[in-house]
Amino acid sequence: MTVADVSIEQTMTAMGRQSRQASRAMAAASPAAKNHALELMAVAFDANRNRIKAENAIDLEKGEANGLTPAMIDRLRLTDARIDGIITAVREIAALPDPVGEIENMATRPNGLRIGRMRAPIGVIGIIYESRPNVTVDAGALCLKSGNAVILRGGSEAFHSNTVLAGLMLEACREAGLPNGALQLVPTTDRAAVGALLKMDEYVDLIIPRGGKGLIQRIVNDSIIPVIKHLDGNCFVYVDEHADLEKALPIVINSKTQRTGVCNAAETLLVHSAVAKSFLPGCLAELQNLGVEVRGCERTAELGSSIVPATPGDWDEEYLALILAVKVIDSFDEAVEFINAHSSGHTESIVTRDYDRSNEFLRRIGSACVHVNCSTRFSDGGEYGLGAEIGISTDKLHARGPMGLRELTCAKWVVLGEGQIRG
Amino acid sequence: MTVADVSIEQTMTAMGRQSRQASRAMAAASPAAKNHALELMAVAFDANRNRIKAENAIDLEKGEANGLTPAMIDRLRLTDARIDGIITAVREIAALPDPVGEIENMATRPNGLRIGRMRAPIGVIGIIYESRPNVTVDAGALCLKSGNAVILRGGSEAFHSNTVLAGLMLEACREAGLPNGALQLVPTTDRAAVGALLKMDEYVDLIIPRGGKGLIQRIVNDSIIPVIKHLDGNCFVYVDEHADLEKALPIVINSKTQRTGVCNAAETLLVHSAVAKSFLPGCLAELQNLGVEVRGCERTAELGSSIVPATPGDWDEEYLALILAVKVIDSFDEAVEFINAHSSGHTESIVTRDYDRSNEFLRRIGSACVHVNCSTRFSDGGEYGLGAEIGISTDKLHARGPMGLRELTCAKWVVLGEGQIRG
Numbered sequence: 001m002t003v004a005d006v007s008i009e010q011t012m013t014a015m016g017r018q019s020r021q022a023s024r025a026m027a028a029a030s031p032a033a034k035n036h037a038l039e040l041m042a043v044a045f046d047a048n049r050n051r052i053k054a055e056n057a058i059d060l061e062k063g064e065a066n067g068l069t070p071a072m073i074d075r076l077r078l079t080d081a082r083i084d085g086i087i088t089a090v091r092e093i094a095a096l097p098d099p100v101g102e103i104e105n106m107a108t109r110p111n112g113l114r115i116g117r118m119r120a121p122i123g124v125i126g127i128i129y130e131s132r133p134n135v136t137v138d139a140g141a142l143c144l145k146s147g148n149a150v151i152l153r154g155g156s157e158a159f160h161s162n163t164v165l166a167g168l169m170l171e172a173c174r175e176a177g178l179p180n181g182a183l184q185l186v187p188t189t190d191r192a193a194v195g196a197l198l199k200m201d202e203y204v205d206l207i208i209p210r211g212g213k214g215l216i217q218r219i220v221n222d223s224i225i226p227v228i229k230h231l232d233g234n235c236f237v238y239v240d241e242h243a244d245l246e247k248a249l250p251i252v253i254n255s256k257t258q259r260t261g262v263c264n265a266a267e268t269l270l271v272h273s274a275v276a277k278s279f280l281p282g283c284l285a286e287l288q289n290l291g292v293e294v295r296g297c298e299r300t301a302e303l304g305s306s307i308v309p310a311t312p313g314d315w316d317e318e319y320l321a322l323i324l325a326v327k328v329i330d331s332f333d334e335a336v337e338f339i340n341a342h343s344s345g346h347t348e349s350i351v352t353r354d355y356d357r358s359n360e361f362l363r364r365i366g367s368a369c370v371h372v373n374c375s376t377r378f379s380d381g382g383e384y385g386l387g388a389e390i391g392i393s394t395d396k397l398h399a400r401g402p403m404g405l406r407e408l409t410c411a412k413w414v415v416l417g418e419g420q421i422r423g
Numbered sequence: 424m425t426v427a428d429v430s431i432e433q434t435m436t437a438m439g440r441q442s443r444q445a446s447r448a449m450a451a452a453s454p455a456a457k458n459h460a461l462e463l464m465a466v467a468f469d470a471n472r473n474r475i476k477a478e479n480a481i482d483l484e485k486g487e488a489n490g491l492t493p494a495m496i497d498r499l500r501l502t503d504a505r506i507d508g509i510i511t512a513v514r515e516i517a518a519l520p521d522p523v524g525e526i527e528n529m530a531t532r533p534n535g536l537r538i539g540r541m542r543a544p545i546g547v548i549g550i551i552y553e554s555r556p557n558v559t560v561d562a563g564a565l566c567l568k569s570g571n572a573v574i575l576r577g578g579s580e581a582f583h584s585n586t587v588l589a590g591l592m593l594e595a596c597r598e599a600g601l602p603n604g605a606l607q608l609v610p611t612t613d614r615a616a617v618g619a620l621l622k623m624d625e626y627v628d629l630i631i632p633r634g635g636k637g638l639i640q641r642i643v644n645d646s647i648i649p650v651i652k653h654l655d656g657n658c659f660v661y662v663d664e665h666a667d668l669e670k671a672l673p674i675v676i677n678s679k680t681q682r683t684g685v686c687n688a689a690e691t692l693l694v695h696s697a698v699a700k701s702f703l704p705g706c707l708a709e710l711q712n713l714g715v716e717v718r719g720c721e722r723t724a725e726l727g728s729s730i731v732p733a734t735p736g737d738w739d740e741e742y743l744a745l746i747l748a749v750k751v752i753d754s755f756d757e758a759v760e761f762i763n764a765h766s767s768g769h770t771e772s773i774v775t776r777d778y779d780r781s782n783e784f785l786r787r788i789g790s791a792c793v794h795v796n797c798s799t800r801f802s803d804g805g806e807y808g809l810g811a812e813i814g815i816s817t818d819k820l821h822a823r824g825p826m827g828l829r830e831l832t833c834a835k836w837v838v839l840g841e842g843q844i845r846g
Contacts, residue, residue, distance in 0.1 A: 024763055028787050101786060107808070113797060115807050118785060122819050201643075205819050220624075224643055226650075226820045247842035254844035340447055362541060362837050363524060364451050374536060374840025383845070384538055384836065385530070396545050396628050396833040397649050398821040410819040413807065414785050417797025419670035421677035422806070 005192045012196035015151060015184050016203030019124040022181035023149040027121045029178055031098040034145055037176035038094035041141070042087045044168040049083055055164040056133065063157050075131045076158055086137045086165075089388065093141045096387040099405045100147045103414065111420055117411040121147030123205040125408065126197055127390075128153045128219060130211035133161035139210070140169055140183050142390050146408035149182050151204065153197060155211075156189035163187075198223040210391055228399055230391035232318040233263030233346035235376045238335045238361075240352035241274035247373060248351040249283055254375040255349065257290050261320045263392060264347050264369075264379045268315060268325040270335050276303060276328045284326070292322045299328040315342040332357055336364050343367055345394055347379040347401075368394060368401035428615045435619035438574060438607050439626025442547040445604035446572040450544045452601055454521040457568055460599035461517035464564070465510045467591040472506055478587040479556065486580050498554045499581055509560045509588075512811065516564045519810040522828045523570045526837065534843055540834040544570030546628040548831065549620055550813075551576045551642060553634035556584035562631070563592055563606050565813050569831035572605050574627065576620065578634075579612035586610075621646040633814055651822055653814035655741040656686030656769035658799045661758045661784075663775035664697035670796060671774040672706055677798040678772065680713050684743045686815060687770050687792075687802045691738060691748040693758050699726060699751045707749070715745045722751040738765040755780055759787050766790055768817055770802040770824075791817060791824035 045052065056078040063073055099119050106116030125148045127139045136152055143150035154162040166185035173182050186193050198207065198219065207227045209219045220227050237255050239248045255266035271280055276299065284294055284304035294300070295314045296307040307326075314325040315338070329335050339348050349371035350361040358372045369379040379401060381389025386404030393399045399407035468475065479501040486496055522542045529539030548571045550562045559575055566573035577585035589608035596605050609616050621630065621642065630650045632642045643650050660678050662671045678689035694703055699722065707717055707727035717723070718737045719730040730749075737748040738761070752758050762771050772794035773784040781795045792802035802824060804812025809827030816822045822830035 024760075024787075024789070027789060028783075109806075109808055113801060113806075118793075120786075120789070123789070220647055226818070228820075244842070250844050251842065258845050337447075358839075360451075363543075364447075366447070366450060366543070366546070367835065369836040369838065370541075371838040372840060374838060374843040375845050377845040378536060378838060378840075378843070379836065383532070383536075384838075385532055395649070397651075400833055401836045410823055412790065413792040413802065413824045415792065415794040415797060415801060415807075416781075417795060417801075419667070419674065420797040420801070421673050422681050422798050422800040 004190070008188065008190055008192045009196045011187070012193055012200065015186070016124070016200040018181035019149040019151055019184060020203045022179040023121065023123045025179035026144070026147050026149050026182050027100075029147060033176050033178060034098070034147070035094045037144065037173045037178050038090050038141055040172035040175050041137070041169050042090045044172055045083060045087050045090070045137075045165075048164070048168055049080065052078055052083060052161070052164050055160040058160045059158055066157070068157060072131060072157070076133065076161070078133060078161060082134065086134050089134070089138055090141050093145050093388050096145065096405055098145070099409050104411065112418060113420055114416040116414055118414045119406065119409040120412045122408060122410050124149045124151065124203055126151045126153065126204045126207045126225070128194060128197075128207065128209045128211070128215070130155040130215060131158055133158045133165060135210060136162045136165045136185070137169065138388065139208070139390055140166065142388060142405060142408060144173070144178070144182060146405045148408060151184050151186065151197065153186040153194060159189050195222060198225060201225050208390060228393050228403070229395050231394040232344050233265070233392070234268065234316060234318045234342070234344040235264060235266045235346055236268045236270060236339045236343050236348045237266045237376060238270040238339065238348070238350045239272060239275060239279060240332060240335070240350055240354065240357055241272035242354040242357065243275060243279075243351040244353055245275060245279050248279060249286065251349065251351055251373070251375050252283055253286060253290065255377055256287065256292060256324050257322065258375070258377050260322055263318070264376050265320070266324065266376045267317065267319050268327070268342070270327050270329050270338060272332070272335070273299070273328050273330050280304065280326070280328070287324060290322070292324050294324055294326055296326040297328055300326045318344065332360070336361065340364070340366050346392065347371065347376045349374060349376050368392070427613070431611060431613055431615045432619045434610070435616055435623065438609070439547070439623040441604035442572040442574055442607060443626045445602040446544065446546045448602035449567070449570050449572050449605050450523070452570060456599050456601060457521070457570070458517045460567065460596045460601050461513050461564055463595035463598050464560070464592050465513045467595055468506060468510050468513070468560075468588075471587070471591055472503065475501055475506060475584070475587055478583040481583045482581055489580070491580060495554060495580070499556065499584070501556060501584060505557065509557050512557070512561055513564050516568050516811050519568065519828055521568070522832050527834065535841060536843055537839040539837055541837045542829065542832040543835050545831060545833050547572045547574065547626055549574045549576065549627045549630045549648070551617060551620075551630065551632045551634070551638070553578040553638060554581055556581045556588060558633060559585045559588045559608070560592065561811065562633070562813055563589065565811060565828060565831060567596070567601070567605060569828045571831060574607050574609065574620065576609040576617060582612050618645060621648060624648050631813060651816050651826070652818050654817040655767050656688070656815070657691065657739060657741045657765070657767040658687060658689045658769055659691045659693060659762045659766050659771045660689045660799060661693040661762065661771070661773045662695060662698060662702060663755060663758070663773055663777065663780055664695035665777040665780065666698060666702075666774040667776050668698060668702050671702060672709065674772065674774055674796070674798050675706055676709060676713065678800055679710065679715060679747050680745065681798070681800050683745055686741070687799050688743070689747065689799050690740065690742050691750070691765070693750050693752050693761060695755070695758070696722070696751050696753050703727065703749070703751070710747060713745075715747050717747055717749055719749040720751055723749045741767065755783070759784065763787070763789050769815065770794065770799045772797060772799050791815070
């Protein structure tokens with residue numbers, strides 16, 4: 001370890017200690033104080049547009065000099081419209097019900113003890129993310145609203161933008177009486193800071209990485225703190241032999257084309273061979289009319305024109321583009337097994353009128369979100385009624401699928417007695 | 424890596440692959456098939472007592488030759504009474520309600536989609552444990568009942584006992600039609616097998632270690648798979664200034680002395696200074712009558728006799744013995760802060776008649792189990808009404824406190840539509 005690394009480790013340890021201390025006060029903070037802080041943030045973002053855009057301009061200039069792609073530059077850019085979006089998002093988070101203190105399943109035991117589970121903040125959450133500066137605000141606001149202290153570590157390319165945003169948020173926290181240290185941004189772009197953060201299990205309870213597969217895999221390998229991953233969505237639509245084909249067509253089209261660069265867009269279509277001839281020719285033509293490249297199995301190729309032959313890799317790929325892999329299968333079981341083997345476990349949808357198959361699909365598909373007779377595009381915190389989400393977890397433990405405020409809390413047992421002792 | 428390590432890695436990978444495959448069939452296994460397998464296990468344990476005891480005798484002989492302590496030998500020993508206990512435990516697990524498929528909070532969205540969360544098996548669970556061979560059966564049965572495939576890795580000192588028990592369980596699984604590979608015991612005592620297991624994130628979804636602090640810390644450091652820890656219980660009882668002292672006395676005595684070698688026994692008592700003089704003299708005398716060594720602060724020492732002066736380390740220690748640390752504090756806030764700083768986050772109990780303080784204690788104490796006016800000894804899966812537990816988690820994510828069948832499942836989103844697409 002170099003001298004610089006030691007100093008970074010000391011900085012991070014000091015941050016961690018402050019976060020842990022702040023998390024205790026945050027756990028007791030009133031909903032009113034937390035919402036007040038969020039409203040003050042919205043006001044501050046509005047009042048400091050020019051400062052935010054000036055700091056963002058420094059990042060943009062550096063990014064261009066460093067050869068970022070136009071797409072990356074675009075994601076980095078903060079316009080007035082995007083600042084409006086950030087302000088709206090914070091106010092929407094403030095308006096959500098506070099999950100802390102909610103008690104689930106309270107019941108009375110034979111000995112009179114009343115036992116239930118109370119939602120409580122997790123404690124200290126570390127967010128590690130790339131490029132988009134609005135994540136600083138979204139993730140920070142969600143963590144604070146759910147009563148956690150948060151350590152934010154954004155990408156180096158957005159350092160100046162993140163610093164000004166986090167600074168305004170921290171001022172708002174102070175003004176609302178939330179503890180110093182409730183929200184902290186790692187004050188360096190040095191990679192050693194991430195390494196140190198991932199070892200601070202004494203001070204940090206959860207790491208949420210948001211970014212590419214490479215970043216997430218590195219974090220999982222290095223972290224001794226629990227990580228909740230948000231990985232890719234290779235989503236399937238399966239048109240069953242008992243499908244209502246008039247419903248199947250819009251569901252397939254919507255799942256694939258309503259928006260393509262997102263994790264809940266469909267990437268693969270499975271069609272039961274009993275309905276392939278009646279369904280696929282029209283469906284393939286409509287997809288192609290909408291600009292979709294179809295990569296099909298041999299039987300699919302026979303039912304359309306200009307079908308690109310699918311290679312084995314196509315069944316596992318998340319295109320995030322106007323491309324759809326299409327395969328004809330011969331049974332419901334084959335569809336279930338194929339999906340469980342090839343999907344990324346994000347969202348799958350069956351189109352069927354068969355009662356038993358709808359139930360079996362729900363039970364046997366091992367993905368985070370399992371849909372019947374609707375578009376895959378609904379798997380989203382807003383559409384599910386959670387309000388804002390911090391991401392869509394592809395993990396199984398703690399949070400699976402859209403992860404909202406509730407998933408940023410944990411459940412502790414509360415036991416109300418009247419003097420009971422154990423016999 | 425040695426040649427032997429490569430071969431162990433291959434063995435473990437093959438096990439992992441088989442477990443993953445089995446987990447798909449397990450997720451679809453009917454409650455009847457799972458319960459049938461558990462009943463067949465109970466029958467097999469009963470019919471094979473002599474074989475079990477003979478294999479156990481090999482472990483005992485080796486253990487004595489290797490100089491295990493009498494306490495360790497005792498934990499290792501399988502008597503007829505303990506085999507009876509194992510049989511009863513399996514039947515009790517079979518009798519519990521099946522958590523798989525339960526749907527929580529299903530609600531209809533404005534667009535008519537019905538959205539809820541369905542409990543589903545986690546997938547493949549690895550259990551790493553020490554000495555007691557009954558864990559093979561308890562942990563294995565709980566994982567199977569909750570629809571998971573399980574990889575068991577017991578301590579080398581119980582290898583023969585674990586092998587015969589796991590073999591009988593696997594036969595029962597086969598006979599009941601559960602998939603081959605639903606339950607597997609790591610067939611070697613080589614430590615490299617654990618190392619390999621902790622890296623198989625493709626095949627294993629969760630690691631649950633059961634054993635000493637050292638074992639658990641090693642596993643957390645090495646695992647790239649999520650780990651749920653079951654650590655120590657330094658439990659506190661706080662007697663508030665508004666306590667009903669007639670209830671406080673039995674709660675303190677019961678929390679400390681009803682059973683001492685367990686994680687939910689009290690290790691520290693805090694008493695508000697306003698009631699110290701009326702409460703402590705009698706309480707200390709009764710504790711000492713029951714053989715408890717009292718380690719007290721200076722003010723405690725003034726209110727009793729033969730009080731051992733407490734050192735700073737006493738506030739953080741889990742004695743698991745007839746020892747109690749006692750401290751007089753001056754305010755409710757001091758008690759809350761002291762507990763959050765020194766307890767291990769397992770179970771704490773307040774004795775008070777004050778409504779606001781009871782609520783504030785529930786909200787502000789950051790432990791897995793927070794009790795009001797009852798003994799700490801109730802924090803246990805059986806007492807909480809969960810049935811059998813696989814342990815008491817001191818982690819915050821996914822499972823906190825007693826971890827029963829429900830905590831061995833995860834929740835996936837299920838969405839029931841009628842052709843909805845996203846606009």
